[in-house]
Amino acid sequence: MIELDFRLPLDRFELRIQTRLATRAVAIMGPSGCGKTSLLEAVAGLRRRASGRIVLDGEVLLDSPARISLKPERRRVGYVPQDAALFPHLSVAGNVRFGLAASAQSRNVFDEAVSILEIAPLLGRYPATLSGGERQRVALARALATRPQLLLLDEPLAAIDVELKERIFPYILRIRDRADTAIIYVTHNLGEAIGFAHEALLMRAGSIEAQGSPGEVFDIGRLTALDGGIAFDNIVSGSLLPAASPAEAPRLRLANGTVLSVPGDSPSAPLVATYSVPTEDVLLSSHPLQGISARNLLGGVIIGIDAVGADALVRVAAGGVHWRAKLTSVSVAELGLTVDREVTIAIKTHSFRRLR
Numbered sequence: 001m002i003e004l005d006f007r008l009p010l011d012r013f014e015l016r017i018q019t020r021l022a023t024r025a026v027a028i029m030g031p032s033g034c035g036k037t038s039l040l041e042a043v044a045g046l047r048r049r050a051s052g053r054i055v056l057d058g059e060v061l062l063d064s065p066a067r068i069s070l071k072p073e074r075r076r077v078g079y080v081p082q083d084a085a086l087f088p089h090l091s092v093a094g095n096v097r098f099g100l101a102a103s104a105q106s107r108n109v110f111d112e113a114v115s116i117l118e119i120a121p122l123l124g125r126y127p128a129t130l131s132g133g134e135r136q137r138v139a140l141a142r143a144l145a146t147r148p149q150l151l152l153l154d155e156p157l158a159a160i161d162v163e164l165k166e167r168i169f170p171y172i173l174r175i176r177d178r179a180d181t182a183i184i185y186v187t188h189n190l191g192e193a194i195g196f197a198h199e200a201l202l203m204r205a206g207s208i209e210a211q212g213s214p215g216e217v218f219d220i221g222r223l224t225a226l227d228g229g230i231a232f233d234n235i236v237s238g239s240l241l242p243a244a245s246p247a248e249a250p251r252l253r254l255a256n257g258t259v260l261s262v263p264g265d266s267p268s269a270p271l272v273a274t275y276s277v278p279t280e281d282v283l284l285s286s287h288p289l290q291g292i293s294a295r296n297l298l299g300g301v302i303i304g305i306d307a308v309g310a311d312a313l314v315r316v317a318a319g320g321v322h323w324r325a326k327l328t329s330v331s332v333a334e335l336g337l338t339v340d341r342e343v344t345i346a347i348k349t350h351s352f353r354r355l356r
Contacts, residue, residue, distance in 0.1 A: 002026075002150065002182065006052030006062060008035075008042050013206040015039065024182040027193035027214060030203030031226050036186045039203075040152040043184075044079045045072035056149055078143030078151045078181070082158050084135040086127040092138050093123040099146035113145040116178055117171055133168050140171060144179055151175070153185045157192070170356040172196065173274070190218055191233025191276050195355060202226070220306045220313055220324070232313060232324050233276045236352070240273035242266050249295070249349055256320030261295040262352040274355040279326035281351035284314060285344045286335045294346040302341045305332065318345050 002021040007014055015035045028036050042050040045061065048069070054062040056077070061070050078099075086095050096113060100106045114120050117137045127135060136156055143151055153172065157165045169192060176183055176196065187193050193200060193214055200217040202210040204226055210217045223230050238254040243266035250266040251259045252273060262275060289297055300318025312332050316323045323345055327337075337343070 001057060003055040006042060006050050006054055008038055008047055008050040010038060015206040019208055019211060021199060023198040025176050025196060025198045026184045027197035028186045028201045028203060029193055034203045035206045036203055037154055040154050044077045044152055045070060045075050076149045078146050078148035080139045080143050080156050081154050084139035086135055086138060088127050092119060092125050095138055096141045096145050099142060109145055109147055113141040116174055117141040136168055137171060144175060148181050151181050151183045153183060155186050173356050189231040189233060191235045193218060195235040195274060224306060224308050232279050234323055235276055236321055237274040239270045240267055241270050242268060254320050258319035261349045263350050264354055275352040276355055277347060277351050279324045281347060282323050282325035283346040284325050289344050289346055292346060294348045296347040298345050300343055300345055302337060302339050302343060316343060316345055
């Protein structure tokens with residue numbers, strides 16, 4: 001349980017946060033400059049002007065009336081900023097060990113962090129020799145090695161390209177599933193937020209506008225009204241099945257039995273897998289499709305159309321999934337797309353990007 005009831009004066013407004021977070025995987029979204037990073041820094045103890053009360057699993061980190069304000073190093077809070085902020089004079093091993101307490105368990109903690117983030121081959125190298133994705137994995141391992149009660153992730157994928165994001169996001173899911181720590185994850189990507197979180201916050205101008213499950217809070221119309229920079233990737237989970245033959249692509253069976261063709265290697269036995277699909281890669285047709293190269297064709301019904309600048313996000317219920325397709329407003333008009341209209345969606349196999 002995380003209890004937040006504090007204020008922090010900022011240049012353009014006062015950050016006022018009053019909430020309780022009951023789950024161990026929380027995503028925060030909101031426009032740039034709304035106070036997301038300041039919220040994390042206040043919890044971490046990096047904003048000394050914060051006043052009020054912050055309690056983490058019953059331990060008081062801040063209580064202004066009682067004159068309690070624990071220093072950052074005493075809060076058992078790990079913090080990973082966008083730029084990784086590794087120590088350039090230390091090796092990867094030195095960076096990860098930096099926050100370790102001297103104890104008999106420190107070696108086990110180090111080994112666990114290295115294992116979860118799969119950075120053993122990097123231990124002897126220095127930050128200047130690492131790629132952006134490698135630096136972020138090391139930063140995550142360093143934070144995890146401190147055995148934090150709470151891990152704060154401030155858009156850790158924002159500064160790296162799409163391919164690296166696809167490689168690193170599975171490690172964030174792995175930390176969520178394997179490490180005994182709560183995580184607050186700030187992101188501008190709706191797909192990441194929905195794929196990661198059990199609880200969601202939406203912020204605007206220093207305060208919480210909405211809180212609840214990701215599906216309830218992250219309404220497309222509300223998000224686009226707040227932040228034109230939001231990314232809306234589709235997130236699809238199911239059971240990855242062994243291929244029927246060596247020449248066949250792996251198959252992803254969804255909860256309702258729909259089977260999709262996905263890229264990669266086939267498993268020897270069924271396993272749970274999650275994929276992202278960019279909204280631009282979901283194609284819509286107002287008529288049934290034939291003679292098309294896309295392997296995944298699903299009939300569906302339009303359940304919503306939201307304006308996103310000059311474009312539109314068309315929401316389609318198909319195969320037990322609510323898909324989002326990004327189209328130009330001209331295409332929406334020319335195809336005669338309206339709510340309740342039956343359509344066919346087409347998605348190429350290689351549009352599916354494995355997250356876990």
